[in-house]
Each structure stands twice: as structure tokens, then as C-alpha cells.
Amino acid sequence: MSRTGFYIERVGVVQRLNPMTKLAAALLLIAATFLLPDLLTAPLIFLAALVPVSLLANVGRSFFGVVAKIMLPIAISLLLVQGLFFPIPNPTPVPVGPLTFRLEGLLFAARIAGRLLVLAGAPLLIFLTTHPIDLVQSLIARGVPRSIGYILLVAMQLVPSIAERASAVADTQRSRGLETQGNLLMRARGLLPLISPLIVGVLLEVEERAAALESRAFLAAGPKTTLRDVPDSPAQRWARWALVLVFVALVTWRVALVFS
Amino acid sequence: MTAIIDLRAVSFTYAIANGPALRNLSIAIPPGQRCAVIGRAGAGKSTLCALCAGFIPDFYQGQISGSAVVDGQNVIQQPVSELVRHVGLVSSNAFSQISGARFSVYEEIGFGLENLGVPPAEMIERIAWALRVMQLEDLRDRSPYELSGGQQQRLVLAAMLALQPPVLVLDEPSAQLDPPATAHLADILRDLARQGTTILFAEHRLDWVAELAERVIVLDGGRLIADGPPAEVLIDPLLLERQIGWPHPAQLAADAREHGFWPAARPLAVTTVDLLAGLRVGLATDQRAWSPQQPTAPDVNHASAGAQAVTADPGHTTTAPIVQLEQVHYLYPSGVAALGGVSLTIGAGERVALVGHNGAGKSTLVRHLNSLLSPSAGRVCVAGVDTRTTTVARCARHVGIVFQDIRNQLFARTVRDELRFGPRNLGYSPPRVEELVEQALQALDLVACADMHPYDLPLAQRRLVAIAAVLAMDTALLVLDEPTAGLDNASIALLRRLVRGLAARGKSVVVVSHDLDFCFEVLERVILMRDGVLVFDADWNTLDTHVLADAIGLPHGLYVAQALELPPDSALNALLTGGPHPSVKREA
Numbered sequence: 001m002s003r004t005g006f007y008i009e010r011v012g013v014v015q016r017l018n019p020m021t022k023l024a025a026a027l028l029l030i031a032a033t034f035l036l037p038d039l040l041t042a043p044l045i046f047l048a049a050l051v052p053v054s055l056l057a058n059v060g061r062s063f064f065g066v067v068a069k070i071m072l073p074i075a076i077s078l079l080l081v082q083g084l085f086f087p088i089p090n091p092t093p094v095p096v097g098p099l100t101f102r103l104e105g106l107l108f109a110a111r112i113a114g115r116l117l118v119l120a121g122a123p124l125l126i127f128l129t130t131h132p133i134d135l136v137q138s139l140i141a142r143g144v145p146r147s148i149g150y151i152l153l154v155a156m157q158l159v160p161s162i163a164e165r166a167s168a169v170a171d172t173q174r175s176r177g178l179e180t181q182g183n184l185l186m187r188a189r190g191l192l193p194l195i196s197p198l199i200v201g202v203l204l205e206v207e208e209r210a211a212a213l214e215s216r217a218f219l220a221a222g223p224k225t226t227l228r229d230v231p232d233s234p235a236q237r238w239a240r241w242a243l244v245l246v247f248v249a250l251v252t253w254r255v256a257l258v259f260s
Numbered sequence: 261m262t263a264i265i266d267l268r269a270v271s272f273t274y275a276i277a278n279g280p281a282l283r284n285l286s287i288a289i290p291p292g293q294r295c296a297v298i299g300r301a302g303a304g305k306s307t308l309c310a311l312c313a314g315f316i317p318d319f320y321q322g323q324i325s326g327s328a329v330v331d332g333q334n335v336i337q338q339p340v341s342e343l344v345r346h347v348g349l350v351s352s353n354a355f356s357q358i359s360g361a362r363f364s365v366y367e368e369i370g371f372g373l374e375n376l377g378v379p380p381a382e383m384i385e386r387i388a389w390a391l392r393v394m395q396l397e398d399l400r401d402r403s404p405y406e407l408s409g410g411q412q413q414r415l416v417l418a419a420m421l422a423l424q425p426p427v428l429v430l431d432e433p434s435a436q437l438d439p440p441a442t443a444h445l446a447d448i449l450r451d452l453a454r455q456g457t458t459i460l461f462a463e464h465r466l467d468w469v470a471e472l473a474e475r476v477i478v479l480d481g482g483r484l485i486a487d488g489p490p491a492e493v494l495i496d497p498l499l500l501e502r503q504i505g506w507p508h509p510a511q512l513a514a515d516a517r518e519h520g521f522w523p524a525a526r527p528l529a530v531t532t533v534d535l536l537a538g539l540r541v542g543l544a545t546d547q548r549a550w551s552p553q554q555p556t557a558p559d560v561n562h563a564s565a566g567a568q569a570v571t572a573d574p575g576h577t578t579t580a581p582i583v584q585l586e587q588v589h590y591l592y593p594s595g596v597a598a599l600g601g602v603s604l605t606i607g608a609g610e611r612v613a614l615v616g617h618n619g620a621g622k623s624t625l626v627r628h629l630n631s632l633l634s635p636s637a638g639r640v641c642v643a644g645v646d647t648r649t650t651t652v653a654r655c656a657r658h659v660g661i662v663f664q665d666i667r668n669q670l671f672a673r674t675v676r677d678e679l680r681f682g683p684r685n686l687g688y689s690p691p692r693v694e695e696l697v698e699q700a701l702q703a704l705d706l707v708a709c710a711d712m713h714p715y716d717l718p719l720a721q722r723r724l725v726a727i728a729a730v731l732a733m734d735t736a737l738l739v740l741d742e743p744t745a746g747l748d749n750a751s752i753a754l755l756r757r758l759v760r761g762l763a764a765r766g767k768s769v770v771v772v773s774h775d776l777d778f779c780f781e782v783l784e785r786v787i788l789m790r791d792g793v794l795v796f797d798a799d800w801n802t803l804d805t806h807v808l809a810d811a812i813g814l815p816h817g818l819y820v821a822q823a824l825e826l827p828p829d830s831a832l833n834a835l836l837t838g839g840p841h842p843s844v845k846r847e848a
């Protein structure tokens with residue numbers, strides 16, 4: 001994983017959208033897959049909204065790659081488990097070779113898989129097209145505490161850097177004759193010298209980093225400025241309101257449907 | 261002029277410590293001064309830095325008394341968040357000072373400015389300036405985490421410079437920089453001071469202190485023991501007495517004086533320029549310095565002389581090489597070539613310096629010496645076995661490597677346990693393990709702290725523990741990566757003794773270092789790398805000094821001998837490049 005997570009630096013219409021606009025659109029699409037009961041809702045949203053947007057944003061390849069990596073194993077196991085064992089009296093049999101699937105189960109699996117497709121795909125598109133700092137800054141501008149924003153950003157970079165440190169520790173201890181291959185007992189014995197320097201290192205760093213953040217005025221009083229310009233426009237503000245309205249309308253319609 | 265840093269009778273004891281870290285310290289520093297703080301490891305230098313930047317007692321808790329005012333602010337009372345506009349601190353570990361919240365060098369420098377609410381237009385200007393000053397323009401879009409140690413150090417300095425604090429406090433700013441970068445930093449700090457910035461810096465490298473500082477404060481056990489201009493303080497015998505040491509030019513000048521080559525009334529030099537000037541005067545008046553050296557005076561202390569003694573020993577010349585590299589190429593997974601056909605052999609009793617710029621391929625080469633990396637093409641043999649057919653753990657019987665980042669190494673509860681780990685892994689019998697551990701403890705003067713936790717020791721001693729832990733493995737070859745980084749002179753003296761002792765016992769040592777004076781004093785053979793290939797592999801007497809000078813500079817003695825154009829067989833040349841150093845005598 002790169003330091004900026006999924007983000008791919010490209011110039012395009014989608015990249016120029018305000019993160020909040022993208023967030024509002026994603027939320028609406030996700031809500032729609034749950035609120036519109038038709039089996040085809042989710043696949044339609046995926047094909048008619050997410051796929052064109054990913055192509056428009058010039059991140060199609062990564063989008064399909066990640067979606068396939070996440071969704072294929074889930075979809076296959078859903079179809080197998082639900083398709084074969086869906087708990088229903090008198091299921092409609094669908095024989096496939098030596099196996100007998102249950103139609104209700106297959107439909108249920110398809111519905112869940114479709115929802116997951118949108119649930120994973122929409123946020124993924126945001127991450128692919130939005131610089132993490134822009135996303136965090138937009139959140140902070142809407143009231144998320146700065147410290148939470150900081151933790152989000154730091155976590156993205158810390159994971160790869162801890163992984164690098166772990167391999168440096170392993171190199172160091174192997175150079176001291178530690179056998180990292182071999183039977184379970186030998187490996188278990190090697191755990192302490194591998195893990196302990198990592199933990200001590202991280203703990204020491206926490207203190208030093210806290211001091212460094214203070215040195216860099218993180219806690220200084222007064223107004224802040226930002227180096228990155230997060231794009232926005234009156235049109236987008238209107239669009240966001242419109243998206244919220246559609247969302248409210250959808251919910252109202254569903255609730256009304258339940259009570260009617 | 262009123263002082264911008266004004267400490268009066270400050271004493272401080274850390275919450276978990278037994279004794280005070282600072283004792284009754286009173287210092288007044290005027291604006292625009294470049295003031296160095298020197299002293300042995302644990303003398304209180306870092307504590308003084310933290311205090312002046314307001315981190316005590318707000319961040320590092322403990323008992324404090326006295327008063328401390330910096331740029332009109334009471335740094336004992338005020339929180340750091342209010343002091344950042346007045347004083348900025350850069351500490352020695354660059355990695356942990358990267359904010360982690362920004363993804364490029366450019367944005368990282370902007371982070372502090374954003375927090376201070378600097379308007380974007382000004383912010384962009386200041387970042388551009390900081391990038392230019394710290395020579396980071398080519399790296400502006402790189403992730404801070406993908407930089408080398410030296411580059412990261414330049415980045416955290418740039419980020420602090422961009423904040424433009426009136427007082428800049430630097431704790432070992434040169435620790436991870438190579439010689440050209442260190443010289444460049446001195447120029448920058450001089451410029452800043454000229455424009456009015458006050459600079460307080462703690463430093464072990466006394467040569468650099470002599471070049472940069474206008475004033476030197478010496479701490480010992482938290483007490484101020486000397487304070488004055490470098491030309492006076494850095495040749496104070498008290499510094500030798502307290503094992504703080506002198507800068508190299510002062511040592512060389514003292515050697516010259518002992519042999520009558522230094523003008524009688526002239527004070528000893530602390531900088532290279534002064535040393536040259538003094539020697540020129542001495543040479544003009546005393547022709548003896550030019551005369552050929554007496555053949556009866558063998559220079560037993562210099563590396564090459566010692567090496568001759570070792571190679572003359574028939575017991576070592578017949579043994580097989582410990583490590584042999586044949587046309588080794590190495591490509592990173594990204595396809596970038598890190599080594600482009602390296603061949604070399606390291607035999608018993610050799611002392612080798614591996615030098616070159618950051619990124620020249622030194623670390624990659626070292627990782628081939630014990631099979632951590634396997635060559636993409638070519639062959640590496642350790643004790644006659646191809647490293648492709650063996651494991652790192654097996655190579656560890658023959659080659660011990662001490663890496664620079666000792667945090668990756670130390671894990672045991674006591675120093676003694678830490679030392680036992682390696683020899684136990686190698687399968688030595690318990691009595692032999694204990695014997696090796698005791699020898700290593702003694703070699704690095706760690707007997708007194710053998711039962712302490714490694715992390716309770718000051719950083720310099722922790723590095724000695726890391727070295728002792730690999731030394732205890734009793735390998736035929738010991739590889740040390742930047743062993744002198746962050747060490748005080750007393751610890752470096754221990755290392756010098758260690759390396760000489762190992763060679764005398766037929767063990768080999770490879771040192772990767774930017775510390776050319778250390779290399780010159782104790783190592784015989786020099787391998788210079790550039791862009792993944794060997795530029796030369798020669799001993800100090802035969803290597804091409806011009807090539808070395810262009811690449812990374814020269815050790816003081818060699819530089820001065822060249823600048824004075826001394827005949828190779830002259831007495832003064834022998835003194836500068838091979839004669840007995842007073843430091844060596846003191847160790848003996």
C-alpha cells in the first residue's frame with residue numbers, strides 16, 4: 001500500500017469535486033440500495049453510476065482491480081453458502097451438476113452481494129479520487145476535531161512505516177544468529193526479540209512525536225490556514241442540498257410505504 | 261545588550277531520576293549568538309535544549325527551580341503551544357519529528373505554518389525558501405518516509421526554519437548528516453545568525469563546534485564547567501581531564517607543539533584554518549619539520565603501521581578470506597541497480613573503511629556480507645560458502661553486523677541478557693557464552709551497567725551495548741554501520757581501542773562511516789563507493805587523495821599535510837598522517 005492509501009494522483013472532473021459532494025453522493029447511492037427493494041437496484045447503481053464515474057476519473061483499472069479483489073471471494077462464498085443452505089421450507093431446487101442450489105438462497109446472496117458492491121465501491125471511488133488531506137480538511141471544516149483528523153492521516157502512514165521497521169528488526173536479529181525458519185518452537189522463541197524492539201520503538205516514538213507536534217505548533221491557539229485548496233463551488237453546494245433532499249424524500253417514501 | 265536566553269540558577273531533576281540533570285545553571289545568551297553546548301553523554305545537554313524550548317517541566321516532568329526566560333517568555337511557566345512563536349526545537353531523531361500528517365516534503369514543511377495560521381501566499385514563499393536553503397527542492401514531492409536519514413534530518417530542519425523562530429535550539433543537528441551536508445548546515449546557521457536568529461546547539465562533533473560556534477558552554481554532570489569563545493574553551497586541559505576531548509585540529513596542533521613544530525607563543529588551533537596558519541609559521545622558522553623522518557622512530561600507532569604488523573604475522577596471511585564478493589550486481593525489486601559489479605575480498609585481521617555518499621550503495625553491500633541480500637548476479641562467499649545456499653543465521657557465525665538504528669536491536673531486560681542473545685543463538689556452550697559476554701562487557705566498559713536495562717542508559721552507552729552484543733558473538737568479521745554517530749569522545753576512544761584490539765587478535769573489522777578521522781585513525785584499507793560501484797579499494801598510503809577529497813573530503817591530518825605540500829618522508833608529515841597522537845597515548 002502506498003503512503004497515500006488508495007489515492008491516485010490524476011486530474012479530472014471527479015478529482016475537482018469537493019470531497020463533501022462525493023461523500024453526499026456516495027451516501028445517497030448506498031442508502032438507495034437499501035431503500036429501493038428491487039433486486040436490480042444495486043447492480044444498476046454499480047453499472048450506471050460507479051463504473052462510468054470511475055472511467056471518467058481515469059481510475060477505472062484500479063477500481064475494478066480492488067473491487068474484484070474484495071468482492072469475488074465474498075460473492076463466491078455467499079452464493080455457495082446461501083445458495084446451498086438457505087434456511088427456508090420447501091426451497092425451489094436449482095440443480096447444477098451434482099449440487100442442488102436453492103433459488104431463494106441464490107437470490108438472497110445476489111441481493112447481499114449487490115449491496116456490498118455499492119457499499120464498498122462508492123467509498124472506494126472517493127478514496128481513489130480524493131487526496132486524504134483534502135478529505136480530512138473537509139471533515140475538520142465541518143466540525144470533526146483536528147486531533148481525530150490527525151490520527152486518521154497518521155494511521156495511513158504509520159502502517160507502512162511499522163511494516164518497514166518490522167522487517168528491519170527481523171534483519172537485525174537474524175544477523176545475530178536468530179533462526180526465523182524452522183519448527184514452531186524455534187519460531188516462538190524468536191518472537192520476543194522480534195516484537196519487543198518494535199513495541200519499544202513505537203512507544204518511544206509516541207513521546208518524541210508528541211513533542212515534535214508541539215514544536216510544530218499543532219496546539220497553538222488562533223486561526224489555522226491550509227496549504228491545499230479544497231475545491232468547492234456554489235453549484236456543488238446546491239447539488240449537495242439536492243442530494244440530501246433526495247435522500248430525505250427516499251426515507252420518507254419508505255417510511256410511508258411501511259405504514260400505509 | 262539584553263540576553264534573549266536568560267537562565268538563572270536553574271536546577272532540574274527528572275521525575276524518575278536519582279540525581280539532578282541540571283545543577284544551578286546560569287547562562288545569558290545575547291541575540292544572534294551561535295552558542296554550542298558540549299559535554300559527555302548524559303551531561304545535561306539535551307535537557308538544557310528541552311528547557312530552553314519550554315518542554316520542561318510541561319512535557320518532561322520533574323523538579324525545577326530557578327528562572328528561565330527566552331525571548332521575553334517565561335519558558336518554565338508557559339506551555340509550548342504559546343512558545344512556538346519564540347523558540348523552536350529540533351531534536352536528534354529526525355524520523356520521529358516528521359508530523360505523519362502530511363504526504364510530501366513540501367506539505368510537511370507547510371504543516372507548522374498551517375498551524376500558526378500563516379496566510380497561504382506567505383506560506384508558499386516560506387516553504388520555497390526552506391526547500392532551497394536545505395537543498396530539498398528535488399525531493400519536494402517525495403513522501404517524508406521515503407527519505408534517507410540524512411534527508412529526513414534536512415527536512416525537519418527545513419520545517420523548523422520555515423517557522424522562523426527568533427531562537428533556534430538544535431540537539432545534535434549533524435548526527436545523521438554526511439560531511440558536505442554538515443558543512444552546508446554550518447553556512448546556513450551562520451547566515452541565520454547574521455540575520456538575527458539566536459542559535460543554541462548541543463553537539464558531540466567538536467570539529468564542527470569549532471567551525472561554527474562563537475561561544476562554547478561545557479556541561480559536566482549538569483554543571484557548567486567552562487564558558488567562553490571556542491579558541492579558548494576547546495583547548496582547555498579540563499576538557500581532556502573530563503574526557504570530553506579536543507577537536508582534531510587542536511590535537512594535531514598539540515602534537516606539533518610537542519615536537520617543536522608549533523610557534524611557541526601561539527595558542528593551539530581549534531579550526532583547520534588556524535592549524536594550517538600556525539603550522540605555516542612553524543615551518544617558516546623551523547626547517548627540521550621538512551627533513552626526512554628518522555628511520556629509527558617507528559609509528560606503531562597509526563593504522564597502516566599496525567596493519568603491516570598484522571599482515572607480517574604469517575599466521576594470518578595463510579588463512580582463507582572471510583568474505584569474498586565476485587562481480588556482485590544487485591537490483592532492487594523496482595529495477596533500480598544498487599550494486600553494479602562489486603568484487604572484493606576481506607581477509608583475516610583486516611580493518612576496512614567503507615565510505616561514500618548517502619545512497620552510494622554501502623548499506624546494500626553490507627547486507628550482502630551475511631546473506632540478508634542475495635546478489636542478482638555474481639557470487640558472495642562467506643567462509644567459503646555461497647550465501648545463496650545458506651541462511652543469515654549461519655552466516656552470523658562468521659560475520660557480525662551492528663546496524664545504525666539500534667532501536668531495532670535492543671530487547672532484553674538487562675545489558676548482560678542482551679549480550680547473551682547472539683552467542684546463545686550461535687550454539688556456544690553456556691560457560692563459553694558467559695566468557696564471551698564478560699569479555700565484551702569489559703571491552704566496551706559496560707561492566708558497571710551490566711545489570712541495568714539498556715533503555716535506562718544514555719544513548720551513547722546504548723550504542724556501545726548494541727556493539728558489545730554483536731562483539732560477544734566472536735565472529736571473524738565485525739561490521740559496524742556508523743558506529744561513532746551520537747558518541748562522545750570518550751566512547752569513540754573505546755571504539756578505537758576495540759578495533760585495534762580485534763585486529764591484533766586476527767579479527768577483521770569493516771566500518772561504514774562518514775567519520776573520516778575515525779577511519780583514518782584506526783582503519784588501514786579504504787573502499788570508496790559511488791553509484792553502486794567501487795571507485796577505489798586501497799590503503800591510506802596509496803589511495804588517490806584527490807578522488808577521496810572530491811567525493812567526501814579528507815581526514816584532518818591528511819588534509820593539512822596536503823595543503824602544506826609536505827614531502828611524504830618529512831617529520832611533520834609523519835606526525836600528521838602517521839605519528840603518535842596524544843589521544844592514542846592517553847588511551848594507552
